[in-house]
Amino acid sequence: MTSAPSLGRYAWLVVMLLWPVALLNYMDRQMMAAMKFSIMDDLPSIGSEANWGLLPAVFKWVYAFVSPFGGYLADRFSKRHVIVTSLFVWSAVTWATGHAQTFEQLVWSRALMGISEACYIPAALALITDYHNGPTRSRAIGTHQMAIYAGVMIGGFSGYAADSPSLGWRWAFDAAGIAGVLYALPLFFLLRNPPATGEAMVRPSPGRSLGELLGNRFFILLVLYFTLPALAGWVVRDWMPAILKDQFGIGQGHAGVSATLYVNLTALIAVVLGGVLADRWMKRTIRGRIYISAIGVGLIIPALFGVGNAATLGTAIAFLIVYGLGWGFFDCNNMPILCQIVRPELRATGYGLMNFVSISCGGFADWGFGIMRDQGIPLNLIFTAFAALCAISVGLVLAIRPKATV
Template sequence: MKSESPPSAMRYAWFVVALLFPVALLNYLDRQMLATMKASMVHDIPDIANKADWGFVLGCFKWTYAVLSPFGGYVADRLSRRWVITGSLFTWSLVTWWTGHVGSFHELVAARALMGLSEAFYIPAALALISEHHYGNTRSRAVGLHQTGIYLGQILGGFAGYMADSPDHGWRWAFSTCGMIGVIYAMPLLALLRDPVKSVAQAAEAKEESKGMVRGLLTNRNFILMILYFTLPGIAGWVVRDWMPEILREKFNLGQGAAGVSAILYVQIASIIGVVIGGTLADRWMKRTNRGRIFTSAIGMVLFLPALFSVGNAGTLQMAILGLIIFGLGWGFFDCNNMPILCQIVKPQWRATGYGILNLVGISCGGFGDWAFGALRDQHVSLNIIFGAFAGVALLSVFIVLMIRPVEQKAEVAPSR
């Protein structure tokens, strides 16, 4: 049995989520703006020659982010997660500001690569810190609330197309302003965020167990299955997030702003609903079986199937939006349970590194997915074929997650203050 959290510890546990909520929002706002302001950026940077070039811009962020994620997780497992989180926010915010001042394709690629490097340290550290504070039956809801910040960032990013079209602002102003907001917020975040205090014995145990960390993770059958499960649906998720504004703009003759809002707003609102329902369902289901989070996540994958077919075959904007709403609900079920499931199959001292490895594989494949999607569209491959293949991958993922078997971990105790 896990020990119950004292009221003061639980209050601070939720305060941690509140502190990280705007960081998660900025993390994905900075990313999403690039997709929704594509037309304006390509117009101002003429040496972006074709869709494959734009896919490379999208992909270079993911490849850098992915490669550095395990290192970011390892640093967070060995050092202060508080410092890793605030340092990441400060650095990527400076890069966001610089993105508003680039003048060439190669400079934009460099900025996106540096953005990937700096952001790679945040998500593994943040989710591990939340999981340390929420060690009982609030873990899926806490992670889900944090992910809601991500979805709101994507929603705001969906409106960035209007900002890019504004003669008084433009895409450069949007990047510069968001960068400055992040730099300023890093200061109070560092002052208010705290790492749980570990006993001498816990610190010594963590140091000893870190020696076999990578080998222990990569020889863990459940963790290998988790890598596959995290990666396969994520490819479709990245393509929907990065390419859907452009897909809707071209297919339904929408303006840049309307396409961005249609592609982002509905799916992210549905994702917020999905994490609330999925997180609550998973936490309650865990009281009956330790596979409750796995079953909840599998339900999310089942929702992917009709959603992806609907998006690929949509003849009207309304049908495409309906597909995106169903996709968002399924994504919420999936997203709020990835770290909680990881907590059931790896040691607490390995969680940030484990999530970093998930990012390494999942997001690097997502980067190749962005590039491949652009290349396939240049060759005029139909959307229904591409999204039909994604639906097949989602069906396979249902079977993969159901093969994961949680293992008993040493009982977690309330963090000291």
Template sequence: MPSDRNAQTTVPPASGATPSAGAWRVVVLLVPVALLNYMDRQMLAAMKFSVMADIPDIQLEANWGKILALFKWTYALMSPIGGYLADRFSRRHVIVFSLAAWSAITWATGQVQTYGELMATRAIMGISEAFYIPAALALIADYHAGPTRSRAVGLHQLGIYLGVIIGGFSGYAADHPSLGWRWLFDVCGVLGVVYAAPLFWALRNAPPRADVAAASGAPPGRALRELFGNLGFILLVLYFTLPAMAAWIVRDWMPAVLKAEFGIGQGKAGVSATLYWMVACIFGALAGGWLADRWSRRDVRGRIYTSAIGTVCVAVAMFGVGYSPQTGRLWVAVSFLVLFGWGWGFFDANNMPILCQVTRPHLRATGYGLMNMVSISCGGLADWFFGILRDQRVPLLAIFGIFSVVALLSVSLVLLIQPRQRDDPPAMTGP
């Protein structure tokens, strides 16, 4: 095995291998799972007022923030475990298990009657979802060795964005007298169960690679020592965390903010807070993936530069969204949300590809799980902190300004990362 020093200084040339149709089929199979995962998250935010009216013992905005935060904290705590299991055993099995568990808990969420029960289901939901993303992105990276990696990750993220878009419309269903917020959770739970069986049949793990076969199955202590002894990985964890705090605020609080600040209905607020910036995310992820793949052929830091451009857009947009209520015009807020989505697409499409440049293949799911643990833990604190500041009537511009500055500062962190490698060696041949 090459020494860490050699790995730090050697950057192999890019591989020109073109992935097979099966590599793209894996991405397409995973898009619906990502869609369901994020649809669930956005539904709760978009139907906030209906849920709080139906479960009156929630009472305070800070308590609502705790519900959002508890999901993130359990998700964060379990992410490294889910990632490690996906690295050590079968990524396919971890993904399908996550979907089956998600389906059961989604259905159960529609049955809750008290604040405590809702807290419990969101905590368990965080556990089930924590097993999905690290395994899914690592599996995509296994199949896409380099020249298409950012595009493949960007395509998978479309499922996330579509899930948030569809979830954003859930406020209309919550307001409908014959449907309501519980109905949507029941439907999504059934859809997840229906999709789990064909996914298990169609999804396959990637063939092993020559540099992974000997290292797979590394004990947890060795994996942690290698990751946290890697400065590039530590910088990526911090960079992954800081802009994500802003994104959680936009996802979880923006429907309620737009309703309160612009005096619009719950349905319109949910759509305005999700549809436009999520559509921008789609185009941003596709453009950011394409740009990063092309740029990385000429410069090993191309993915890093592409991501940094996106984060600057996120920082500018956060300040603009905070300022928009002072204009009294909803379209101003929506315009800055579109800029946020464009930048987020650049950022989102390149986190796993950058991770692949600083860690070895058998640690990718574990590494991404650790990134999720830190990022989402801080996201939970951000949600809770935001609720407290809203209860204290702190001006929206000041709150969003804090998150804007934090996102902007993170750009310096990603620019300090020194890639260890560009692309993976070819997969092993054989059955």
């Protein structure tokens, strides 16, 4: 039998083993945004900004549709197997993306990427929460989410690789894909599902799982709260390199780094800080995580307004830093809040449903933003609307009445 101290050490090893996986998960996504102009120049069949916006949109729609199924597989069977298979497949698809020759092939690669990546986050976060109980849960999730921001930052530098005559955008996808395939093998042997408790776990059917979650009004509020800030979040992640390049006349590499480095470095620190503060506040009130998360979204509101109205690159970066601080506080507490309103056997499924709604809407936001850019709608109006949606979401999360953490 595994001793409690040994299990506690392995709980943190799980987070560390998943760190490179989360990094690759988001690096693979961010590279396309950072290398936009090189890809469009190389593949003229893309044609328009609306078509470019359709690429991340297709990824999100497929990702969203598959997420609940991926979450259910993780709850019903083995989180370990779901995670490793997801990593292997999306890494192979990343490699294949670097060999696309037409717009249609890019669309298919993003769709396949959506299928494979959709299974990772629900399973990974549920596995972490299985190992980490209330006192360390937000910190553990925050530590895992740090890898996401590291991946986005590294992906942002791929614009320089795309501009390099000796490398190019195809090389970046090749390298990232091979790295993920190679890491899947040791991960398979090192990652373990948690030991079974003495209690028999009731694993409901898909229909009962869906009915129980949708019948929980606090879960519905959390889904809406999770979705509204993410509309702006996906546009910031997918479009900001191009926005800064167009707005301030800088190079593709400079724009990619400016759009990703500072905001994600701040978010990387903020997810840990937000996790620590939330875990400490939970000692005083079971709403501690909700309060920290709401503060984070409160910071996002002025940040979005400022980015949309920035007159200089420095001002835009300053507001992106504020955005990163708020996003980190928000991001590290979504799964912990979910754990307070649904039972353990439904956590991955619940997070998959949250992803379904949030990311499918994010796909429309990406596509719609491209259409609005083609039509010349002012940037400040678009980002002011995003800020207003975030203000609504703060009220939604404060209406949640959580139970004690399990």
